[in-house]
Amino acid sequence: MNRRLLLGAPLGIALLGGGAFYAMLKGLAKGTFDPRGVPSQLIDKPLPAFTLPGFSHADVVAEKKPVVINFFASWCVPCVEEAATLMTLRQRGVSVWGIAYKDKDPQTDLYLSRHGNPYARLAHDNEGRVAIDWGVTGVPETYLIDAQGIVRWRFVGPLPDAAVAELVKMASV
Amino acid sequence: MIRILALLAALLLVAPAWAISDPAEALPDPAQEARAVQIGQQLRCLVCQNESIEDSGADLARDLRKIVRQHVAAGENEAQITQWMVARYGDFVRLRPPVNWMTSLLWASPVIALLVGGGLALGLRRRSPPPPPLSDEEQRRLARLMES
Amino acid sequence: MIAELGHFALALGIAFAFAQAFLPLWGAWRGDIRLMQVAPALALGHAMALLTSFGCLIWASVTDDFSVLNVAENSHTLKPLLYKITGAWGSHEGSILFWCLILALCGGAVALFGRNLPMGLRARVIGILALSACGFELFALLESDPFLRLWPPPANGQDMNPLLQDPGLAFHPPMLYAGYVGFAIPFAFAVAALLEGRMDAAWGRWVRPWTLAAWCCLTGGIALGSWWSYYVLGWGGFWFWDPVENASLMPWLTGTALLHCAIVVEKREALKIWTVLLAIGTFAFSLSGTFLVRSGILNSVHSFANDPARGVFILALLGIVIGGSLLLFVIRAPLLGASGVFAPVSREGALVLNNILLCAICAVVVTGTTYPLFADLLFQTKISVGPPFFNATILPLAAPLFIAMAIGPLMAWKRAALVPALLKLWWVALVALVVGIVAAFGMDALPALFMAAAAWMIGGAICDIVERIRLFRIPVSHSFSRLFGLPLQVFGTTLGHAGMGVTVAGIAGMSMAVQEVVLVHVGETTHLAGYDWKLEEMHDASGPNYNARVATITVSKDGRIVTVLAPERRAFTTQSMTTTEAKIHTNVLRDLYAVLGEERDGAAVLRLHDNTMAPLIWLGALVMALGGFCSLADRRLRVAAPARAVVLGAKRA
Numbered sequence: 001m002n003r004r005l006l007l008g009a010p011l012g013i014a015l016l017g018g019g020a021f022y023a024m025l026k027g028l029a030k031g032t033f034d035p036r037g038v039p040s041q042l043i044d045k046p047l048p049a050f051t052l053p054g055f056s057h058a059d060v061v062a063e064k065k066p067v068v069i070n071f072f073a074s075w076c077v078p079c080v081e082e083a084a085t086l087m088t089l090r091q092r093g094v095s096v097w098g099i100a101y102k103d104k105d106p107q108t109d110l111y112l113s114r115h116g117n118p119y120a121r122l123a124h125d126n127e128g129r130v131a132i133d134w135g136v137t138g139v140p141e142t143y144l145i146d147a148q149g150i151v152r153w154r155f156v157g158p159l160p161d162a163a164v165a166e167l168v169k170m171a172s173v
Numbered sequence: 174m175i176r177i178l179a180l181l182a183a184l185l186l187v188a189p190a191w192a193i194s195d196p197a198e199a200l201p202d203p204a205q206e207a208r209a210v211q212i213g214q215q216l217r218c219l220v221c222q223n224e225s226i227e228d229s230g231a232d233l234a235r236d237l238r239k240i241v242r243q244h245v246a247a248g249e250n251e252a253q254i255t256q257w258m259v260a261r262y263g264d265f266v267r268l269r270p271p272v273n274w275m276t277s278l279l280w281a282s283p284v285i286a287l288l289v290g291g292g293l294a295l296g297l298r299r300r301s302p303p304p305p306p307l308s309d310e311e312q313r314r315l316a317r318l319m320e321s
Numbered sequence: 322m323i324a325e326l327g328h329f330a331l332a333l334g335i336a337f338a339f340a341q342a343f344l345p346l347w348g349a350w351r352g353d354i355r356l357m358q359v360a361p362a363l364a365l366g367h368a369m370a371l372l373t374s375f376g377c378l379i380w381a382s383v384t385d386d387f388s389v390l391n392v393a394e395n396s397h398t399l400k401p402l403l404y405k406i407t408g409a410w411g412s413h414e415g416s417i418l419f420w421c422l423i424l425a426l427c428g429g430a431v432a433l434f435g436r437n438l439p440m441g442l443r444a445r446v447i448g449i450l451a452l453s454a455c456g457f458e459l460f461a462l463l464e465s466d467p468f469l470r471l472w473p474p475p476a477n478g479q480d481m482n483p484l485l486q487d488p489g490l491a492f493h494p495p496m497l498y499a500g501y502v503g504f505a506i507p508f509a510f511a512v513a514a515l516l517e518g519r520m521d522a523a524w525g526r527w528v529r530p531w532t533l534a535a536w537c538c539l540t541g542g543i544a545l546g547s548w549w550s551y552y553v554l555g556w557g558g559f560w561f562w563d564p565v566e567n568a569s570l571m572p573w574l575t576g577t578a579l580l581h582c583a584i585v586v587e588k589r590e591a592l593k594i595w596t597v598l599l600a601i602g603t604f605a606f607s608l609s610g611t612f613l614v615r616s617g618i619l620n621s622v623h624s625f626a627n628d629p630a631r632g633v634f635i636l637a638l639l640g641i642v643i644g645g646s647l648l649l650f651v652i653r654a655p656l657l658g659a660s661g662v663f664a665p666v667s668r669e670g671a672l673v674l675n676n677i678l679l680c681a682i683c684a685v686v687v688t689g690t691t692y693p694l695f696a697d698l699l700f701q702t703k704i705s706v707g708p709p710f711f712n713a714t715i716l717p718l719a720a721p722l723f724i725a726m727a728i729g730p731l732m733a734w735k736r737a738a739l740v741p742a743l744l745k746l747w748w749v750a751l752v753a754l755v756v757g758i759v760a761a762f763g764m765d766a767l768p769a770l771f772m773a774a775a776a777w778m779i780g781g782a783i784c785d786i787v788e789r790i791r792l793f794r795i796p797v798s799h800s801f802s803r804l805f806g807l808p809l810q811v812f813g814t815t816l817g818h819a820g821m822g823v824t825v826a827g828i829a830g831m832s833m834a835v836q837e838v839v840l841v842h843v844g845e846t847t848h849l850a851g852y853d854w855k856l857e858e859m860h861d862a863s864g865p866n867y868n869a870r871v872a873t874i875t876v877s878k879d880g881r882i883v884t885v886l887a888p889e890r891r892a893f894t895t896q897s898m899t900t901t902e903a904k905i906h907t908n909v910l911r912d913l914y915a916v917l918g919e920e921r922d923g924a925a926v927l928r929l930h931d932n933t934m935a936p937l938i939w940l941g942a943l944v945m946a947l948g949g950f951c952s953l954a955d956r957r958l959r960v961a962a963p964a965r966a967v968v969l970g971a972k973r974a
Contacts, residue, residue: 003655004651006293006297007594007650007651007654007655008651010598010601010602010647010650011644011647011648011650011651014605014643014644014647015644017691018636018639018640018643018644020694020695020698021612021613021616021618021636022633022636023698024616024618024694024698025616025618025629025632025633025636026629027698028616028617028618028629028632029629029630033618033697033698035617035618035619035620035693035694035697036222036620037703038219038262038263038265038266038703039263039265039703041259041260041261041262041263102232127236128232128233128236129236129240132233132236132237132240132261133261134261135261135262135263137219137220137233137262138220138233195838195840195926196837196838196839196840196926197840198838199838215707215709217705217707222620222705223561223563223620223621224556224561225707225708228556228558263703264702264703264704264705265703265704265705266705267704267705267707268705268706268707268708268709268710269707269709269710269713270692270704270705270706270710271704275696275700275702275704276692276696276704278688278692279688279689279692279706279710280710280714282684282685282688282689282714283681283685283714283715283717283718285684286680286681286682286684286685286718287677287678287681287718289684290676290677290678290680290681291677294673294677298665
């Protein structure tokens, strides 16, 4: 009997492993399992202190309203995809502020004039240091800061239209 | 969603051509530089995720290398610098996983593997069965042989 | 039209595979001789169908047939011919078809070279190979068909990733797959033994050459991949414990354990159940490696285009093959018969130790590679497991293995004494000590220790031969005639163990590699590792599908020119990607390595390396593979080829 149990151990391990991998595949398809994603360390924490040409963290807190902060760059191709979505967001009454990441001011201006400027306020993080404090790994990334200055939500990649409704709801709280 | 992320990753994946870092980056003190390199080799580049920040050519890796050197020059030790990185990017940035209750199985795996292997080898050893007892005829034959 | 022929050939191959699977297995079960005898013919037909199919894919690539989607996505008119051919197995669909091809060829090989096998066993082995082939070929046809058409065909293709357009990488997949898929044959033997309910010493004899062949190919494939990564990617490293690298190491570790176990089964009819489990496990690791790499679950630079739907199909396939064989194992393993008995201190005991250590290392690699996945799934936290973990955990396991490697071959079967074996190694210990002390002057403590270990391994391997020919204990001429009378298998063991020692020496040496990043103007000289590196000039060059910027560097020592290196930076026109071509000068004991970076104000950023003993890493792997081939060539393994044995006997006389 003991022997059988021992002989069955490899099968048991294989079945467990198979089940786990199946769960991972399902998660991959749904989007809940992302082996490459780097989760944000800022969720439910106050936004990091920073001062940039354009605005500082104090300005964000002083708003006393939820603010969406979007990291973008003129050299970033997927950012063009979300430009229209950000405009929609602004039209729905959400405060969208932008931080240009590792960009050059004239090129940022050119980009905004070409694709529209959804940002109520614009900051320039040309060194990229502030983005590192936020745990940003690339552009575009979008964060929602609530009225108390706590980071509540992050999205990596160009913002899809479906996120607009969710953001509007969160921003109206 | 996944395709977009792939596109994003592809854009941010700086081609290996720029894998050479700038010589001006290196700290003037060779001992400090060596420490910075050693610390950097324990940090994962978050863009090209299968290289350390020392090996990677990505822009972000270059920025992180600069930061590591700044902190080393300011006198911080490895634990502090690693903690700084973890505060921003989480445990994922550490190539050497932390030792806590969740990774205990991971770090104990060599010992567990040896114990299981050794235990199986020792426990499943077949011993040759003792020979069946001699019959009476064989007992007598044995007695005769022993006498002669 | 050729593409359609290829498509049809694949479908035909599946038909053959089904016949090849069910007819011989039924025949073996029922004892129907005719059905069993049909197995080799079916296997050969299957192999030819797949050969035709893959040949058509290569043809489509070579003739720039962009109406085939796979060719349009991966090829280009300007791509060099070599890469048009080898690119056929570079894409996901092509590589799956290649996998199927090798599986079919395995069946064909057993049909051609397995004539000495008893009919029932051969029929079962061919049948089981075909069962796996059915699954993979169905997957190829239904989910990743390389023959899908694109209409209207584009004017030109999207070209292949420039990183793959390199001779080293062109041949890495075939060797690797030959290794992975080659282990299907020992797997088939193991399952056949379970089905028959019987395993004897002859089984061990028959399984060994196939295991050796697969092991040689896998060793070569892994070494090629590591070498390619070293000389192309320009990072000066050779192993990152990347999940895909680990996926290739796992079957290698268990495959090595299997190789050693098969010896015990053959010589002493012991460890049968464990050997069967290892054979199933090695193939299971090969298959899991395939799954993990293509599913998108693994976070790796090597990952193919990922598609979770495909992942589910492969997972189901894995479930059937691995789950089925392990279930069979639970039910039938106890039937395999009584084992030979041996004392703990004996050659069998040493081989058991070998197995414990190798499987422990494999377990650690599996744990480290999959832990981040499980942590994410179960605890929703992201951790990463990288080289520091693997180096810290595996070195302590490898060290006893290295030490035991020299002692094992000197021990007797069934019951041996440890002290006499150790005493025979007295001179090896001395050599190792001297090497360690000398090395300690140039290296840190740990690498010096591993250099000593390497000397121990190489010396121990030689000691085995020295003992067998009783060198210095009998007249030298007698020793020499003994040497020539030794079976090739002994040389195989010696080369195999010595090769491992050479690789360890290379790895130890690499830890002392130095590198420097410098900004050099044309005409300036910089110094590294006792050499003078002078940037002579820079110029433009172009290749078939790229433009390049080339730097010419003269390396000299004490005024004497050692070599001229010309690293390049290539900009590929179609895929808009830039790659570096590192240039290496090797004198076997060290690599001088130069990579060209950006240019600024007339100066170039260069990264220069002095990689001590790097070539030994791959040289060691080559020696190991050579050892494998030696053992394969041993005439004792070709027992039932009577005609050949007679010829050999005549030669010897």
